[in-house]
Amino acid sequence: MSSHTSSGKGDRDASANQVIIGIDFGTTFSGVAYTYSNKIDRMEIITSWDSDLHSNSDEEKAPTAISYGPQNELVWGYAIPSEKEQLKWFKLLLLDSEDLPDDIRDSNKLKEARLYLEKHNKTAEEAISVFLRHLWNHSIQRITETIGRNMMNYSSFHVVMTLPAIWPSYAQNRMREAARAAGILGKRIAGETQLTFVSEPEAAALATLEEMEDRFDVKAGDTFVVADCGGGTSDLISYQCTSTNPLIIKECVKGTGGLCGAVFVDEAFSELLKSKFPKKKWEAMEAISRYRLLHDEWETGIKQQFDMNRASRGWSINMPWECMTAKERRGSAASTPKLEITGKEVKGVFDPIIEKITNLIDGQIIAVKKKTGANPKVYVVMVGGFGRCRYLFQMVKDNFGDDIEILQSRGAAPWTAICRGAVIHAATMQGLGKLSVQIRTRIARASYGVCLRPVWDASKHLWSDKEWDDISQLHRAKNQMFWLLREGDDTSAKEPIIETVVHHYDTSETTVTKLCSVKWETAIVVPSLPLYTNPLGKIYHKLNYEYHMTCAGESVDFAIYHNGKRQGSKNVSIDYSTD
Known part of the structure; x- marks a missing residue:
């Protein structure tokens, strides 16, 4: 891609002057990756978020959340103060109500999201587009700071957005309109912005399977079940290896998925916590106290610490100040009333959702073996935010034994797999860069x-x-x-x-x-x-x-x-x- 134009200015050919941007608009967190001038091996992740707490600014993803003020002013992501009421889960409201399972449609989180929208006289589409606009503007600012205004102005844009594999086809059109309303498809000097879509599990697979290329134990005929366990959905996709050098794969069976992501574990814990309080005390609790209980004690504490080794232990949580009696407030710190949560109760929070995920994985493995007519070696690769959960990994491994390899990367890699894979998807479509994984065939989702x-x-x-x-x-x-x-x-x-x-x-x-x-x-x-x-x-x-x-x-x-x-x-x- 190094040929020169006839302008005499030394410009590379037009396809090289391109910025590829992958957007993972998630139920709970959203991330953006990008590359430019075909430098697929130098992909970067957007960080430096505006944040109410300095420690959050360099996270690889930002919360999918917005908050409207009294004059319709808006803050989003990490910039929302913890005590401020905010809108979450609104990605799921892009779907028609009848396309949501009964337990999800009637969940407290979705009820809260609908009430918030009604209170501020907004639609789900408006909330999605305004969030995407802020995510997009922040990303463009950061990319411009990295590669320069000249490169940005005179490079074409190829934007790839990801969608859950289980979503109906109309959701893609709604996301396209939301992207348009967010300004993602706005006019530019370099010409029209190209917008394409890829399923979340395929994007995750592209980002993770390249790590399998140099493994001596991967052979032609082996299969990979990529389980993308995110905030709202868990999506699965299966590939069979047809060549190892380079790694060439083909989609083996039609992917599956379900609304069984981390948010449903979070909601189950919230219900458990609520059951520990007398009704009047729970209702008297201030929003900031409720947030701190769920964030500090659960999100960054119990949820990350829990695994099979800790299933027999318990946790003590201090009762919030406003829920104590006057006598309790006058007591010493040692006498502060506490809520006791057992390991068995925490296990009961995780297990229903994990059971749904293991059933999905089992279904993919059965379908793969039926399709191939053999007993191939199977690798299950866990990715996504919830895919990093230690207890989920242990339960999946325990469920399938030693016959199937369960793989789980650490750090940010599983969390950013989807936005990185979206960039790789665009590069694959155009044949750009040195790509480690090539997908030759896919399975049609519809006629x-x-x-x-x-x-x-x-x-x-x-x-x-x-x-x-x-x-x-x-x-x-x-x-x-x-x-x-x-x-x-x-x-x-x-x-x-x-x-x-x-x-x-x-x-x-x-x-x-x-x-x-x-x-x-x-x-x-x-x-x-x-x-x-x-x-x-x-x-x-x-x-x-x-x-x-x-x-x-x-x-x-x-x-x-x-x-x-x-x-x-x-x-x-x-x-x-x-x-």
């Missing part, structure tokens, strides 16, 4: 097709679909679905699926046309199209164009090609509605 009107064939079509076409003077079959791809099929990660389409124009037709669920709005100069004559001697124009469909994980890219030229995204828009 995709286009509605055509082919020449009627008695051996293929129903008589009821037969209709006469005055222009071509032929019988055609109406409303025929041509399936480009069916659910469960193997798809190439690089080669587009192409279907050629012919549209006939009467010489009196208008010059703007709407094609199926893909809308192409552009000026067609009908008189300039090729002329044909039907059997009655009537002259008509013929427009030839192609549908190109490229599958990249959860993202399906549709494009229309006319005269060998791809029509830009300003001209092509996709309707992902499921009506």
